[in-house]
Amino acid sequence: xxxxxxLASLALDGCEGExxxxxxxxxxxxxxxxxxxxxxRIVSLAGVAPSALASRFAEESGRDPRLVExxxxxARRVVRMDRSVLITETRHGFVCANSGVDASNLExxxxxxxxxxxxxxxxxxxxxxxxxxxGKKLAVIVTDTFGRPWREGQVNVxxxxxxxxxLDDHRGxxxxxxxxxxxxxxxxxxxxxxxxxxxxxxxGRVPVAVVRGYPFEAGGxxxxxxLRSPEKDLFR
Amino acid sequence: xxxxxxLASLALDGCEGExxxxxxxxxxxxxxxxxxxxxxRIVSLAGVAPSALASRFAEESGRDPRLVExxxxxARRVVRMDRSVLITETRHGFVCANSGVDASNLExxxxxxxxxxxxxxxxxxxxxxxxxxxGKKLAVIVTDTFGRPWREGQVNVxxxxxxxxxLDDHRGxxxxxxxxxxxxxxxxxxxxxxxxxxxxxxxGRVPVAVVRGYPFEAGGxxxxxxLRSPEKDLFR
Numbered sequence: 001x002x003x004x005x006x007l008a009s010l011a012l013d014g015c016e017g018e019x020x021x022x023x024x025x026x027x028x029x030x031x032x033x034x035x036x037x038x039x040x041r042i043v044s045l046a047g048v049a050p051s052a053l054a055s056r057f058a059e060e061s062g063r064d065p066r067l068v069e070x071x072x073x074x075a076r077r078v079v080r081m082d083r084s085v086l087i088t089e090t091r092h093g094f095v096c097a098n099s100g101v102d103a104s105n106l107e108x109x110x111x112x113x114x115x116x117x118x119x120x121x122x123x124x125x126x127x128x129x130x131x132x133x134x135g136k137k138l139a140v141i142v143t144d145t146f147g148r149p150w151r152e153g154q155v156n157v158x159x160x161x162x163x164x165x166x167l168d169d170h171r172g173x174x175x176x177x178x179x180x181x182x183x184x185x186x187x188x189x190x191x192x193x194x195x196x197x198x199x200x201x202x203x204g205r206v207p208v209a210v211v212r213g214y215p216f217e218a219g220g221x222x223x224x225x226x227l228r229s230p231e232k233d234l235f236r
Numbered sequence: 237x238x239x240x241x242x243l244a245s246l247a248l249d250g251c252e253g254e255x256x257x258x259x260x261x262x263x264x265x266x267x268x269x270x271x272x273x274x275x276x277r278i279v280s281l282a283g284v285a286p287s288a289l290a291s292r293f294a295e296e297s298g299r300d301p302r303l304v305e306x307x308x309x310x311a312r313r314v315v316r317m318d319r320s321v322l323i324t325e326t327r328h329g330f331v332c333a334n335s336g337v338d339a340s341n342l343e344x345x346x347x348x349x350x351x352x353x354x355x356x357x358x359x360x361x362x363x364x365x366x367x368x369x370x371g372k373k374l375a376v377i378v379t380d381t382f383g384r385p386w387r388e389g390q391v392n393v394x395x396x397x398x399x400x401x402x403l404d405d406h407r408g409x410x411x412x413x414x415x416x417x418x419x420x421x422x423x424x425x426x427x428x429x430x431x432x433x434x435x436x437x438x439x440g441r442v443p444v445a446v447v448r449g450y451p452f453e454a455g456g457x458x459x460x461x462x463l464r465s466p467e468k469d470l471f472r
Binding site: 080082083085087095145148149150151152153154155156157166167168184185186187188190191192194195197198199201214225226227228233234235236 | 316318319321323330331381384385386387388389390391392393402403404420421422423424426427428430431433434435437450461462463464469470471472
């Protein structure tokens with residue numbers, strides 16, 4: 001995958017190879033990595049001048065100070081910087097480790113990969129291209145692998161969405177006996193991202209999965225409904 | 237579903253109704269609610285005497301003080317008690333809203349449903365019964381719907397596991413070019429729980445799903461590997 005490569009075409013070629021004929025209602029899930037690569041979101045560490053803060057934390061945590069510098073540049077606030085862990089809020093509003101900056105699965109050792117500039121926009125462009133070429137009604141999710149407080153292990157979540165509602169909103173609905181549900185809204189886009197990870201894996205270099213049969217609600221709200229505002233967040 | 241009902245048999249009846257023949261490698265995902273009901277984990281609010289703390293928080297948050305009392309009894313610590321939100325660490329080690337106590341989808345209005353006493357044990361018993369009756373090698377996950385800090389919406393996660401490893405552990409592995417992966421371990425049991433939620437839904441009263449085709453790693457560690465210890469948790 002190189003900057004400017006036509007990711008939608010490559011995904012459809014992959015479908016053909018796997019004998020998957022895209023159908024109305026399919027959700028195409030792409031890894032952040034392949035989307036970022038196709039958009040040229042790879043930056044070289046050469047020539048990056050780390051700040052004093054980046055250098056100190058890099059030393060403490062045994063990392064490349066230039067990488068830490070790029071992580072800080074991609075952040076709009078630092079949420080935790082402690083015990084070798086650097087959790088930030090990215091410019092998009094994601095709270096995640098290292099601003100989503102990743103150094104694995106790259107050809108050049110001295111480069112790192114940034115999140116897409118506008119993951120909803122990335123999803124929208126991919127969806128447009130996929131729908132034009134297939135004539136099918138599709139949704140697209142760009143996914144990344146995030147850690148969670150309280151629980152060990154990472155899970156795949158959505159970072160960009162096009163063509164479907166992010167939440168299945170039950171707020172105000174009642175159970176069959178008329179009692180109000182305590183659970184208010186299911187983050188179905190995150191659940192689809194997690195389901196997709198099970199077939200994409202982390203080492204297998206499968207950058208796209210087709211999730212079929214989920215009756216998603218059409219919608220254009222993108223990732224916004226999944227981002228908790230700092231004011232409403234008790235853990236930021 | 238009533239206490240003592242044979243949940244494994246009901247699940248297999250459901251499979252027959254849906255023409256699903258259990259196969260080696262299937263993961264049966266059960267909702268917490270149906271497991272708790274079959275185990276009689278329903279308690280009456282009648283006669284519960286709320287503490288002063290429970291009464292005060294109930295008044296502030298517009299809840300039933302007896303419900304708040306039960307939530308506090310199920311907790312081993314309170315993580316946040318603020319803005320109508322009550323996040324606790326349960327006796328099992330889960331950090332979740334309201335100690336996992338739920339009042340929806342119950343026949344009797346004056347009752348609430350608690351988490352299973354030992355969710356790994358529940359999963360293990362179900363797995364034993366399912367394997368005995370089918371002769372197939374299966375795994376079982378008990379699931380519940382938890383909120384997350386930083387992101388809106390709830391997702392289904394695992395609370396009890398039998399027959400499969402909770403984590404797909406990449407720690408120390410390298411990408412195809414020999415660079416170490418930053419992501420260390422994928423919480424595949426949580427991802428399977430999330431995938432299952434997409435077909436179980438919340439209002440549909442589908443209490444069990446079969447997840448097929450995921451090549452899980454056999455293992456007996458239960459839910460433990462997914463529980464971050466308070467000492468390692470920067471957000472508790």
